Ligand SMILES: Nc1nc2c(ncn2[C@@H]2O[C@H](COP(=O)(O)OP(=O)(O)OP(=O)(O)O)[C@@H](O)[C@H]2O)c(=O)[nH]1
């Protein structure tokens with residue numbers, strides 16, 4: 079049976095704590111799945127557009143300036159963090175992003191998000207958002 | 208002096224292409240595969256950047272934005288501190304010229320700012336209406352902006368835009 083995106087979110091939140099949002103978007107910024115925790119307000123379309131722009135720019139920085147392969151992008155704020163990784167879902171280039179608040183542990187976030195990104199390359203999620 | 212020029216206009220109008228034609232450096236490119244049919248494979252989601260040396264005193268930063276309006280956050284960033292703007296319009300495509308009015312407002316294009324409109328894809332069947340419709344929009348905004356037919360793939364054609372912008376600045380100042 080295929081998992082729902084909500085189940086994936088809950089699973090991740092149980093490990094990481096304080097996860098506010100998880101989003102899967104196509105590389106060109108169309109949201110596929112989003113889950114936003116509780117009362118937290120995020121516009122899904124805006125989040126998808128921002129992650130695709132930032133990832134494309136990070137990609138350009140990695141390839142054209144650092145001469146290396148792109149892996150992930152992290153934004154730190156005074157209260158939390160947004161972490162973006164590339165993935166493929168259903169044969170499409172996609173971006174998986176996570177917003178966390180409180181005292182996020184970058185190492186853990188990176189570990190679990192990269193693992194989830196790998197899982198998504200072969201997964202088929204339940205159609206329910 | 209280093210000046211900032213923006214290339215704006217609808218999806219597929221040739222913004223990324225013209226910056227590649229004009230730039231003296233390898234451009235920064237943020238195109239990705241489009242997941243919907245937009246008549247081409249790739250679309251810009253971040254920013255295009257190229258660099259053009261005009262002469263000893265002047266260099267231009269060439270900034271291309273995504274045509275899709277959902278990326279207006281990139282437009283906001285590029286909009287700051289602009290010296291000049293080039294609007295590209297795809298010939299024979301009503302959405303493309305209809306958007307010109309919105310772009311003029313969004314980028315706050317005014318009389319004192321060098322601005323040029325380039326109609327692209329004119330080799331794929333010419334439509335006289337596009338020029339006429341654009342001129343009507345310009346009249347409504349009380350702007351007097353030169354409108355050319357160009358091919359962004361050709362360096363000489365693309366250069367016409369840059370030469371016009373420079374000449375316009377001399378006329379303004
Ligand atoms: N035949 C013809 N093709 C053109 C002309 N101008 C541009 N093209 C082609 O049309 C396409 C334009 O694509 P881009 O330069 O990516 O367009 P863009 O404005 O950057 O589009 P977005 O980034 O998606 O908003 C390219 O494949 C060009 O080779 C033209 O005048 N004639």
Ligand SMILES: [Mg+2]
Pocket residue numbers: 222223224250251255271272273274
């Ligand atoms: Mg482009």
